[in-house]
Amino acid sequence: MHAIVLHAFGPAANLRYERTEDPEPGPxxxxxxxxxxxxxxxxTALRSGDFDGxxxxxxxxxxPGREVAGTVDGVGEGVGREWLGRRVVAHLGMVPGGYAERAVTSVDTPHVLPDGLGFAEAVAMVGTGRTAMGILRQAPVGPADVAVVTAAAGGIGTLLVQAARNAGxxxxxxxxxxAKAARxxxxxxxxxxxxTADGWTAAARAALDGRAATVVFDAVSGDLGRGAVDLLGRGGRHVVYGWASGGALDLSDEERAVRGITSAVVLGPAMARAGGPGGPGGLRAxxxxxxxxxxxxxxxxAVHRFPLADAAAAHTALESRGTAGKVVLIP
Structure with a gap:
């Protein structure tokens, strides 16, 4: 089979498209x-070798890679042959191996795909989609809310936009x-x-037409996060699920108290608990x-497709914010 192999930590160019042995399913x-x-x-952070997560x-x-969708073509000892031919999607968890033409995982991991759901869309939902669900369970919205979504054209952002509109x-x-704003x-x-336009904060206030935001879904922090938080009214919620700018936005206790706003990070253990009781197992829910x-x-x-062989280009585009939606490799 062909796979993307990383031999040394560093830039995206270190991702090599190579022929490797097919993995064999174990018991x-x-x-x-x-x-x-x-x-x-x-x-991208794991590839660089500079990661604390x-x-x-x-x-x-x-x-690399932990999210795959495809068809079961082999089973190990103790696994029923009825699995063969099933369309599935799986998050591989702590074990990489997804950037390849074949991948193995425990039989307890895959979800059988519903009819009509494509492979690329399914792989977007099993990782990025589960994060969006976890965010919304921790910070639900309804018809009375005015929601501001940073990085709204990204994989999670596009789902938060749709879910918030569905909730009224x-x-x-x-x-x-x-182009991303139009999308x-x-x-x-x-x-x-x-x-990226000059005066975007004034444009945002004009778009709200006198209403204050009640919730900000923030994946960026930095100057963008700061500008979004400034749109919050009293009692507003700052919901943090990333800091693509390089550092989390630090809201002082004084500011939160004076303005009556809250700020919370919804990743890590909080995300696992959002799926229900049982700790990390809640992610499956x-x-x-x-x-x-x-x-x-x-x-x-939203899916942004690249050929598997172009994984390095996919990493480069993602790091430079040159993608729209979930980045997916197609073997």
Whole structure:
């Protein structure tokens, strides 16, 4: 098979498209013929070797990637042959290996795909979608809310825009560039503002037409996060699920008290608990919820496809914010 192999930590160019041995499923495992593999921002940090997060740096050489969708084409000892031919999607968890034409995982990991849900869309929902579900369970919105979504054209942002509109909220999306802002409006946002333009904060206030934001979904922090938080009214919520600018926005206790706003990070253990009781196992419930929303047509993940062989270009585009939606590799 072909796979993307990382032999040394460093730039995206270190990702090499190579021929490797097919993985064989061990006891209790299935092998998936991969039709789509998800690319996550965490993958770029792990590739660089400069990462302090929930995943350990892998032993090298390694095949990156933790989200795959495809068809089961092999089973290990103890796994029923009825799995063969099933269309599935899986988050591989702590074990990489997704940027490849075949991947193995425990039989307890895959979800059987609902009819009508494509592989690329499914792989977007099993990781990015589950995060969006976890965010919304911790910070639900309703018809009385005015929601501001930073990075609104990204994989999670596009889902938050749709979910907030489905809940009846007024939605303002902040996106980098006029094309991305137009895409956010197509997704149903009441307004979208290009945050790379001069005077974007004034444009955002004008778009809100005198209303104060009640919740900010912040994936960026930095100057963009600061500008978004300044749109919050009294009692508003700052919901943090990333800091793509390089550092989390630090809101002082004094500011939060004076303005009557809250700020909370919704990642890590809080995300696992959002899926229900049982600690990390709760993530599977979020995956199921995300896939169900996509299968029902209530959420439509935006997908930015690259050929598997162009994984380095996919990483470069993702790091430079040159993508729209979930980045997916197609073998």
């Amino acid at each position: 209790g495992q299935v092998r998936i013929a991969v039709a789509a593999a998800g690319v996550h921002m965490i993958d 929930p995943y350990p740096l892998p032993a090298l050489p390694t095949v 909220a007024t939605v303002l999306g902040l996106a980098g560039g006029p 956010v409006r197509e997704l149903g946002a009441d307004a979208a503002v290009d945050y 979020l995956e199921e919820a995300a896939l169900a929303e996509a299968a029902a047509g209530r959420l439509r993940p």
